[in-house]
Amino acid sequence: MADVNTASAAFLATIPSPDQGVWHIGPIPIRAYALCIIAGIIVAIWLGERRWVNRGGTKGTVIDIAVFAVPFGLVGGRLYHVITDNQLYFGEGKNPLNALKIWDGGLGIWGAIALGAVGALIACRRRGIPLPAMADALAPGIVIAQAIGRLGNYFNQELYGAHTDLPWGLEIYQRYNPTNPDDFLNGVAIGHIPLPDSPVHPTFLYELIWNLGVALLIIWADKKFRLGHGRVFALYVAGYTAGRFWIEMMRTDTANHILGLRVNVWTSILLFVAAIVYFVLAAKRGPREAPETLWSKDVPREDDASPAEPSAEETHADVAAAPDTVRDSAADKATEDPKPDSEK
Numbered sequence: 001m002a003d004v005n006t007a008s009a010a011f012l013a014t015i016p017s018p019d020q021g022v023w024h025i026g027p028i029p030i031r032a033y034a035l036c037i038i039a040g041i042i043v044a045i046w047l048g049e050r051r052w053v054n055r056g057g058t059k060g061t062v063i064d065i066a067v068f069a070v071p072f073g074l075v076g077g078r079l080y081h082v083i084t085d086n087q088l089y090f091g092e093g094k095n096p097l098n099a100l101k102i103w104d105g106g107l108g109i110w111g112a113i114a115l116g117a118v119g120a121l122i123a124c125r126r127r128g129i130p131l132p133a134m135a136d137a138l139a140p141g142i143v144i145a146q147a148i149g150r151l152g153n154y155f156n157q158e159l160y161g162a163h164t165d166l167p168w169g170l171e172i173y174q175r176y177n178p179t180n181p182d183d184f185l186n187g188v189a190i191g192h193i194p195l196p197d198s199p200v201h202p203t204f205l206y207e208l209i210w211n212l213g214v215a216l217l218i219i220w221a222d223k224k225f226r227l228g229h230g231r232v233f234a235l236y237v238a239g240y241t242a243g244r245f246w247i248e249m250m251r252t253d254t255a256n257h258i259l260g261l262r263v264n265v266w267t268s269i270l271l272f273v274a275a276i277v278y279f280v281l282a283a284k285r286g287p288r289e290a291p292e293t294l295w296s297k298d299v300p301r302e303d304d305a306s307p308a309e310p311s312a313e314e315t316h317a318d319v320a321a322a323p324d325t326v327r328d329s330a331a332d333k334a335t336e337d338p339k340p341d342s343e344k
Contacts, residue, residue, distance in 0.1 A: 014169045014199045019189040021155035029186075031103050033152035040145030041070055047141035055137060056291020058299045061127060065134060068123040073116030078102050080111020084256060084263045104185055109146060110267055128297030132230030132282075133289045136222070139236040140215045146240070147211035153204040156185060161201030161250040169199030203250050210243035228288030230278065237275035241268040 023030045049062040082089055082099045085106070089099040098104070117131070120138075124131045153159040157172050172195045175187030217239055222232045245268040255262045295301055 013167050014171050015202060015205075016171045016192075017157050017173055017189070018155050019173070019192075020175065020187070021152075021157065022186050029103075032155035034103050036149050036152035036155075037107070040148035041066070043148060044138065044141030044145040047144065048138040051137040051140070052134070052294070055133070055288075055294060057129065057133075057137070057294035058127075058296040061129065061296055062134075062137070064127065065120050065123045065138075068119035069116045070119075072119030073112040074102065074107070076115025076118075077107035077109065077112030079115070080108025081106040083111075084108060085254070087254070087256070107149075108264075110271070113142075129294055130289060132233070133228065133294055135230050136228060136232035139233045140219050140222075143211045143215045143218070143236055143240060147208045147215070150204045150208040150211070154202075158185075159204045159251060159253060161203045162252050163197045164199060164201045166201075168202065168205075170202035170205070172198045172200060197252075200252075201250055203247050206250070207243065207247050210247065211240065214239035214243070226288045229282045229285040231282050234275045234279040234282065238272055238279065241272040241275065244268045245272070 018032070021032045045062055045066050049059070052062050053059050078099075088094070088106075089096055117135070120134060121131050124134055150159075157175070160170055160172060163169075171192075173189035174193045174195060175184045175189050177183045177187035180186070214236060218232050218235050221227060221235060227235070245265060248262055248264045248268060251262075255264070257263070258266055292301075
């Protein structure tokens, strides 16, 4: 009995993992990872739309931008993951077609940002609005979306750190997939049998909390200092990469290394420096963009509308509706003999 109580106490002192990350409704798989990505995108669009309108932009513009940016971003995120972790998909015994299975997890945020920016640039040019201003409006929503996306890693039981005895250690379990014993991602934990390193550092949780902190920071800084010209987005990149640097160092999943450091660590260092440089240089561009520069060129502004000239039909209708004296005066004027220019 004492052993059972001890085991129960140890279990309660850690964070348990979900038994599975995929459920099936008939033949249709419902994946927690995909649901988290979708939820993050919805939140990013909602918050970005509110911020864009508050800055003076046209309502509905963010949704139009998302039509281009989201597909580009998903493709870019997958490409970055496949390139930086190519050993998972190419080589002896590997199936390159698995690189297309985005639903199994694996998106690189920097690929998503890079190609997503290309999609956003195309949409912004079509609308005649500046991309840096749009990036500033979207930045808090993007980092919140990243936080929500990290919950997908929790359900997939991935992206964790080394063994830990801390109270918030994450329990990870063996999962079994009867149709494919090697496919743990789509398996189910039976009996809660812990993996050898369990419990581990929940690095996905560290990043989730850090991302929410970055979102609060950039919203506060934007409101207080009225940042513009892409400076909010630069602050987001700097804040995120600062956290990603130390969190990445804690992860134990397989990754490629350059000079002894994980590829994503080098990416974080380079992007942090670039973001700080941009943040400083962009300050020379002056105050935040004027609201009139954020209005889509294909949407007329109400204050730009000028009174229309009355048509001939409207003029005749007004005369017909006028009092008799006015009509008579108009008729007399129309029948008067015109005088030569010399007599006028």
